[in-house]
Amino acid sequence: xxxxxxxxxxxxxxxxxxxxxxxxxxxxxxxxxxxxxxxxxxxxxxxxxxxxxxxxxxxxxxxxxxxxxxxxxxxxxxxxxxxxxxxxxxxxxxxxxxxxxxxxxxxxxxxxxxxxxxxxxxxxxxxxxxxxxxxxxxxxxxxxx
Amino acid sequence: xxxxxxxxxxxxxxxxxxxxxxxxxxxxxxxxxxxxxxxxxxxxxxxxxxxxxxxxxxxxxxxxxxxxxxxxxxxxxxxxxxxxxxxxxxxxxxxxxxxxxxxxxxxxxxxxxxxxxxxxxxxxxxxxxxxxxxxxxxxxxxxxx
DNA sequence: TTTGACTCCGTAGTCAGGTACGGAAGTAAG
DNA sequence: CTTACTTCCGTACCTGACTACGGAGTCAAA
Numbered sequence: 001x002x003x004x005x006x007x008x009x010x011x012x013x014x015x016x017x018x019x020x021x022x023x024x025x026x027x028x029x030x031x032x033x034x035x036x037x038x039x040x041x042x043x044x045x046x047x048x049x050x051x052x053x054x055x056x057x058x059x060x061x062x063x064x065x066x067x068x069x070x071x072x073x074x075x076x077x078x079x080x081x082x083x084x085x086x087x088x089x090x091x092x093x094x095x096x097x098x099x100x101x102x103x104x105x106x107x108x109x110x111x112x113x114x115x116x117x118x119x120x121x122x123x124x125x126x127x128x129x130x131x132x133x134x135x136x137x138x139x140x141x142x143x144x145x
Numbered sequence: 146x147x148x149x150x151x152x153x154x155x156x157x158x159x160x161x162x163x164x165x166x167x168x169x170x171x172x173x174x175x176x177x178x179x180x181x182x183x184x185x186x187x188x189x190x191x192x193x194x195x196x197x198x199x200x201x202x203x204x205x206x207x208x209x210x211x212x213x214x215x216x217x218x219x220x221x222x223x224x225x226x227x228x229x230x231x232x233x234x235x236x237x238x239x240x241x242x243x244x245x246x247x248x249x250x251x252x253x254x255x256x257x258x259x260x261x262x263x264x265x266x267x268x269x270x271x272x273x274x275x276x277x278x279x280x281x282x283x284x285x286x287x288x289x290x
Numbered sequence: 291t292t293t294g295a296c297t298c299c300g301t302a303g304t305c306a307g308g309t310a311c312g313g314a315a316g317t318a319a320g
Numbered sequence: 321c322t323t324a325c326t327t328c329c330g331t332a333c334c335t336g337a338c339t340a341c342g343g344a345g346t347c348a349a350a
Contacts, residue, residue, distance in 0.1 A: 009296075011296060020338085021297085022338075022339055026338060041346060042297080043298085043347080044298085056278050060277055064251065080271075082272075085274055086273065089255050089262070100252065106205075107241045107242060107245065110237055114238060117231040167310075171308060186315090187316065
């Protein structure tokens, strides 16, 4: 079923996009995915574009965009608002970089702690516990979009 | 008020830790912050350790740990069992490293997108929008603890 | 034609992480 | 001593992103 069949029900769409029917409906309610007209009989049909759009949403989400931001991104979809899209992405990039920096600090600290803990021959005094409060108190301020 | 005054009310604590009274109470309900005994009169008093703990929670959270995980991290404080603490920390370290790897991918993707977007001289085709539909469809699945 | 799976749609529930409300009691300044 | 601000505590509410439920209609195979 990896083949391109250009007319599917919502269940098939869900499978194709590796998500759930209820999630798609939820995106429809949020205006992120359009609700196609009903064919005769009352069953709505979806095409490849719908699959692509779900991929888009998933990708953007994976990059750290909230559904609201995904909505903004989708408004720029026609490709004529490149600048705006870029600015949005730049903000996110800054955020991601700050997160990486923070995690690297955390990594170094934990790594050091584990190392010292492993070498400590005094079972009564865990070096890690001691450090948790003293070393780590100065976190970068939160600056999300 | 940056000076170390070692006895403050919850309101002052909130200001010192740049958070809100209600948030602190919420952390207390979740067992992340201890509830000190009431002094005469019934007003609880907090010290520098409480400030440090709040900073710790905020830092860890910013680094992407859930409050539940923060709780585990904080449990390291209680046990004199260095081994257990170390194992937990090692686990967290792996977690942190996976996070970093994920974020680095994210960084590369965004960076590339922004760059291509900046260089594009065709106002009709935004490279970022385009890639969201095509490139990014294979996001790594969430592999959190 | 009956059975079973799927669809439609609305509403409700879940989980994380808070935020707000409200009344009683403590506390500090004038 | 009054007035205004805090604190305390319990409970309720909120946002984001789903997830579940239920009843009615649709469809395809046996």
